[in-house]
Amino acid sequence: HHNSGRYDDAIALYTKAIDCKPEFLQAWFNRANSYYESGEYFSAISDIDHIAKAKPDTSEVHFMRGLVLTKQRDYPAALSAFQRALELGPADETSCRVNLASVKIFMKQYEAAKAELEACIKLNAKEPNIYNSLGLIAIEENNFEEALKQFNKALELKSRQPYFLNNRGFVYINMDKLHEAEADINQSISEDPYNAWAYRNKGILYLKKKDYSEAKRLLTRAKEMDPNVEKIDLYLSQIP
Numbered sequence: 001h002h003n004s005g006r007y008d009d010a011i012a013l014y015t016k017a018i019d020c021k022p023e024f025l026q027a028w029f030n031r032a033n034s035y036y037e038s039g040e041y042f043s044a045i046s047d048i049d050h051i052a053k054a055k056p057d058t059s060e061v062h063f064m065r066g067l068v069l070t071k072q073r074d075y076p077a078a079l080s081a082f083q084r085a086l087e088l089g090p091a092d093e094t095s096c097r098v099n100l101a102s103v104k105i106f107m108k109q110y111e112a113a114k115a116e117l118e119a120c121i122k123l124n125a126k127e128p129n130i131y132n133s134l135g136l137i138a139i140e141e142n143n144f145e146e147a148l149k150q151f152n153k154a155l156e157l158k159s160r161q162p163y164f165l166n167n168r169g170f171v172y173i174n175m176d177k178l179h180e181a182e183a184d185i186n187q188s189i190s191e192d193p194y195n196a197w198a199y200r201n202k203g204i205l206y207l208k209k210k211d212y213s214e215a216k217r218l219l220t221r222a223k224e225m226d227p228n229v230e231k232i233d234l235y236l237s238q239i240p
Contacts, residue, residue, distance in 0.1 A: 007038035044068045059088035078103045094124040101133050110137050128157035132164050147171045162192035170201045181205050196226035212239045
C-alpha cells in the first residue's frame, strides 16, 4: 500500500502490526514514513520519538527526523538531525549530505551548501539530486545559465523526474523560453499530478504569456493544493 501511494491504508495496517507486537520497531518506522508521505508530520515525529527511545544511536531515525523537520520548516532542528545522522554513519551518506545541503539552501547558506554538494560529488557523482540542488542554488543567485546546466545534468541521470523537470521549466520561464518551459512543466504534471509547485510554475508561465484568467486558475489551484508553496500570493497580486 505504501509503495502504491495508498498511505492511509498503509498506516492502518502498520497500526495493526504495532497492536499485535508493540516492540516491533520496523512497523513504527514504516508508519512514520507513511505519515511523512501523507503530510501528517506531527504523527511522524511522534513515531520517530518512540523509536528513538529504544534506538537512540540509529542513524536512520535521525535522518527521518531531519526529513520531517525540513517539511515543518524547522531548519535549525533539521540541520542538527542530519548532522547527527552523519555522525552515526548512515547507510546512504550521499543522500544524507544532499538533504543537509538542502536545509542549508533553505537557510540561505549557499556557500556551505555548495561545499556539502561538492563533497557529495566525490562520494557519488551519479546522484542526480546533487545537481538539482546546485541548480536551486544557482536560481537563488539569479544565475539561470548555471541553473539550466545543473538541471540538465540531473535529467541526464534521471530523465523523467517530475521535480527536476519542473525546476528546469521555471528556469526556462526566467530565460523567456516559454515553449520549452511549458513542455517541461506539462511533463512534470503528467508524471506527478499532485505537485503544487508545478501548477504554480504553470501559473507563472501563463502570467508571463498575459493569459490572466488561466494564470489565476492555476495559481489558485496550486494554493489550494499546498498553501505553503512560496510566493503564490505575490504572483496572484500581479494579475490585473
